[in-house]
Amino acid sequence: MMRLLAVPAFSDNYIWTLVDDDGQAWIVDPGQAGPVFDAIGNALTPVGILLTHHHDDHIGGVPALLERWPGLPVIAPHDARITTATQRVGEGVQVRVSGWTFDVLEIPGHTHSHIAFVGHGHLFCGDTLFGLGCGRLFEGTPMQMLTSLDKLAALPDDTRVCCGHEYTVANAAFATTVDPDNAALRDRQQQVIALRKAGQPTLPSTLGDERVGNPFLRVESPAVRAAIAHRLGREPADRVETFAELRRWKDGFGA
Ligand code: ZN
Ligand code: FE
Numbered sequence: 668m669m670r671l672l673a674v675p676a677f678s679d680n681y682i683w684t685l686v687d688d689d690g691q692a693w694i695v696d697p698g699q700a701g702p703v704f705d706a707i708g709n710a711l712t713p714v715g716i717l718l719t720h721h722h723d724d725h726i727g728g729v730p731a732l733l734e735r736w737p738g739l740p741v742i743a744p745h746d747a748r749i750t751t752a753t754q755r756v757g758e759g760v761q762v763r764v765s766g767w768t769f770d771v772l773e774i775p776g777h778t779h780s781h782i783a784f785v786g787h788g789h790l791f792c793g794d795t796l797f798g799l800g801c802g803r804l805f806e807g808t809p810m811q812m813l814t815s816l817d818k819l820a821a822l823p824d825d826t827r828v829c830c831g832h833e834y835t836v837a838n839a840a841f842a843t844t845v846d847p848d849n850a851a852l853r854d855r856q857q858q859v860i861a862l863r864k865a866g867q868p869t870l871p872s873t874l875g876d877e878r879v880g881n882p883f884l885r886v887e888s889p890a891v892r893a894a895i896a897h898r899l900g901r902e903p904a905d906r907v908e909t910f911a912e913l914r915r916w917k918d919g920f921g922a
């Protein structure tokens with residue numbers, strides 16, 4: 668059985684660490700090295716590092732990790748801004764290291780070279796899909812981001828969603844504003860508030876949960892469409908416009 672550790676870093680990042688029965692561990696998006704050293708200790712053996720995108724809060728710890736574990740594979744997207752990569756991967760590539768397999772999906776939008784890794788029932792999606800939210804569009808268009816989210820939404824319901832940040836409570840406040848009559852969403856909002864009060868992560872979620880509650884995966888739903896139509900003062904032209912306006916609304920929401 669795989670064991671998943673949510674290693675907290677900075678104020679709201681998670682460095683996901685996936686461990687097998689032999690104590691072999693993959694480290695995803697280590698923005699800092701210190702929390703990884705603490706989590707790995709002497710019991711676990713790192714087998715590789717997966718990087719989803721070039722932002723420093725996702726890659727900043729890599730040099731220090733390589734100093735301690737020289738030769739560790741660093742799997743990263745095709746992006747010259749990530750200088751520590753030992754292997755560059757893109758859409759459709761399979762990462763295979765010592766019995767592990769991860770499929771790579773290209774999911775541009777937050778950044779132009781953002782990728783996700785899918786394997787062993789887990790999705791590592793960086794800053795693209797969040798618990799009840801999605802990443803900001805720093806380098807991509809709404810159309811690109813929506814296409815990327817569609818790709819992730821097509822994964823099985825029980826896929827564990829391991830995203831880069833603990834934003835779920837703030838995202839829930841926005842989601843319930845957009846989609847106030849969604850009972851399953853309301854239930855999840857109560858759950859995630861309780862988890863944070865208890866000092867627990869709200870993640871991983873499942874893709875099934877996200878499809879039910881995350882407004883950015885629900886741009887076709889009558890409730891989300893109606894909320895956007897209300898803001899625009901007319902029906903949105905298509906799902907891309909619905910998504911674009913939803914993202915703009917969230918940008919100004921303050922949470
Ligand atoms: Zn980012
Ligand atoms: Fe980030």
